Amino acid sequence: MVSALGMTATLGGCGSTGSSDTTLKLVAADYGDSAANSSKKYWAALADAYEAKHPGVKVQVSVYSWNDVDAKVKEMVDSGNAPDMAQIGAYADYAAAGKLYPMSDTLSIGTQADFVPQLAEAGDWNHTPYAMPFAASTRVLFYNKTLFQQAGITPPTTWDELASDAESLKAKGVKYPFALPLGPEEAQAETMQWLLSGGSGYTDDIGTYTIDSAVNGETFSWLKDDLVGKGLTGPVAPGRLNRAAAFAAFADGQVGMLNGHPTLIRQAEAKGVKFGMVPSPGRTGRARAAMGVTDWMLAFKQNGHAREIGSFLDFVYEQKNVLDFSRKYGLLPVTTSASEAMSQSDAKSDVPLHAFLDQLPTAEQYPVNKTSWAAVSAAVKKDIGQAVSPDGSPAGVLTRLQSAATAADSTAQSQG
Template identity: 60%
Template structure:
């Protein structure tokens, strides 16, 4: 090979080597760029609450326990529901902690105070968190079909200043329970008016019934029994504008009637209404010691377990059936703190599917909160016993839970309302003092 040819070969070889080096450098730069980009994205995702190195989001839910024991704990319901949800929604995990009703509200409040709000909470009240700007509104979370499926009375109760923040999760209403055996032995029929109710109670007392009419105005659930009677009398806790009206003239007349026609004649049993708690009254009913009392669906299960033959009718009014009955609801809410609006919305759309609402309601003898689930259960003969409650729920009126002052007012009712029907008590005076307290709390909202 000549010198000239060797020079060309060395030159070509050098060019090939330079090209290989250049390509290697470029590949290295590409890899480094990709690594840097991946690290940067990981940092961004971690900052959004994502699991490091993945797109997975873990939502935190704190919920109340509706079970009677560990075997029927709500934790089992949520575990099964979450498993189904995660199977259909890759990238979203849900961690649920269930606490007893006596602890759950305080648990969530403590988490919020520490700046560690859960993504969702299923508890007893939402208004304080909504007023503080900590919650997503319903239309920020739910699809239109799901949000519009809530029963109208429950939707309205979940609103603060006409914006829905509280998502009804479980509901209940009340019917008048009566012991069929005691009524049959006394040749009585279920009362349709207050006057007949008092007459029936008098007959039952004469026959030795311990509690002709159980009137639980003790601290456990005094606001419920109070509202039942206020609505029965034609008034309530608030007027149409939403302002407190505890000392409304009709409310005073209602409690005057209770004191003079039931309590003073000894028709409410050996325990003063101010000292009688709801569960104690339920227990007495399951022992066959109560002729009549206001009860919710869970009393059916308790009474059947003890072999009590009972009937249920709407609460009577002064001259016939009342136009409204008391309803109660517990609430689901989504907190803004962690910024998982889309993921929360996907999970709650799943929670509020007809199938899941029906399953929860069946398991815990709770009334469904959606129209679709209500219709499904009303049409199912296996839920025949719940049908009267479901029918009453449509015309129910709930506590004024959209008022941030309600928790304070409710606590004060628990302390004072029993005194309104005591021998030395004055309904007008007690309701007047409660109204003064409520007005002051309302003004401070």
């Protein structure tokens, strides 16, 4: 059963109540980690401000946890009760099924043009922009400055240096010299960062899955033999270590290094951990690209509210509102105007995000424009940890995942 962190409620109350009113229904994900900073408060304030200027429109928002929100939207769409808008993690299935408005049917030209180009391109399905970027993040290598100083080491720039640093941290008794979360919570993210660091990825340049490429096999063989096999990843097997647990351990001062995204900044600061951030090391130098993750805003066609949806979303994507959301939750702005404002800001909340913003122009996204990606991501979450287990076979696991990806892609194409 889907359990909502936030029950459906009409946010705000400004505006007329005549029969000509339009009510827009939005389902959104909760980026907060407590009731005090729940996304319900952000959307409530935004809806109030919009309704005050547009008395003929009401905005009704339901906020759900990330564990539930995608399933909730699917349930609504499958039952014939699609919301007008959904702010979730995937879109390709809905675009392929003809459920969504193209971006050009809702947003003003100015708002469309303001999206960071590579984020907007990732929202294309069949060469048409359907999904609007809503929030973004990249990954960098976090390291504990205190532990590094005690071990007399400097942040790594190559895999060899990373392994050497991990050895030094282990010798000093650090619990997790390098935390490698390949558990089911977010293994697809950690995996992609390592595939990029090794020089490849989930797909080739034309979008064909290449999970079992020789380069990817070498990457996971190195992880298995040079990190995990040498006891440099801590007491919990990577396949059972989830991202949230790894972040919590870093905030508790038990981790020397790990790949992290912007939300780890506040988590570590709250615990008083002194940390640094550097680009993730590659095989022989800086990684080919950082991993970028984008969350999406979708506009559903079912209720026919294209004009009202566009008006509200133009407001949502105004620079002030984009910056407010990004600063509140430690995420990267998805519009060029807000990104430039943040990169030029020396505000305490903005400076730590500059390292992530610097990577955004070249960051690579999941293959989210493939309708098969959801199935492939689920398979990676389930199986990739076995690739680095003591009796695991990196090549064998990657081959199985490639077969699953090829089958999922074939099924998706036949249904399309």
